[in-house]
Amino acid sequence: MTPEFSRIVEADTVSDAPRRMEIGADETERRRLAGRFRLKSIDRLSAVITLSRRAGIIHAEGTVDAAVVQACVVTDEPIPAELQTPFSVRFLDDAFGHSGEDEVELSAADCETLPLEGNQIDLGELAAETLALALDPYPRSAAADETLRELGTAGEQDAGPFAALQGLKDQLDKD
Secondary structure, three states: OOOOOOOEEEHHHOOOOOEEEEEEOOHHHHHHHHHHOOOOEEEEEEEEEEEEEEOOEEEEEEEEEEEEEEEOOOOOOEEEEEEEEEEEEEEEOOOOOOOOOOOOOOOOHHHHEEEOEOOEEEHHHHHHHHHHHHOOOOOOOOOHHHHHHHOOOOOHHHOOOOHHHHHHHHHHHHO
16 A cells, blocks of 8 residues: 655665755645544645664654644544654664564664665655654644533543543442
8 A cells, every 4th residue: 555645765875974855745645644644634744854874774863844633522623733743763674573473572762663664765654654643642622621511521530431430439428
């Protein structure tokens, strides 16, 4: 499957001398990514990336710049957000040393390591994944608390899975 926003760089073209690149998603790519990430829209998505090879390992460092519109998890109202997210990753041929085991334990350093797929690095997908990780997982509008009160909860702390049990406990304590 081809990613919605793909900018391929051949790994063997990355040298020790840092190479600065700027990439940006067009309207179609942004619309498709918005669908993938369940966003109302992505109005801007670009990245400035510096590629270099250090001790034989390819490093990509830079910043993703985006303007998105998320949906409030309570009211579905649009919530615009501006993101400037730095990243620093390295690409390795066998990033996680798979030896046929089903379970792989990752260290903190591995979390910033991606596998080198063939001889290609997809900077567009790197930017898209960086954006996805930077999004607020539970965006809430200003009207969210009022809506929750109208539904019978006083706020976020009363909307969790144990809110009803707490209400029963409080009622029993009164008796």
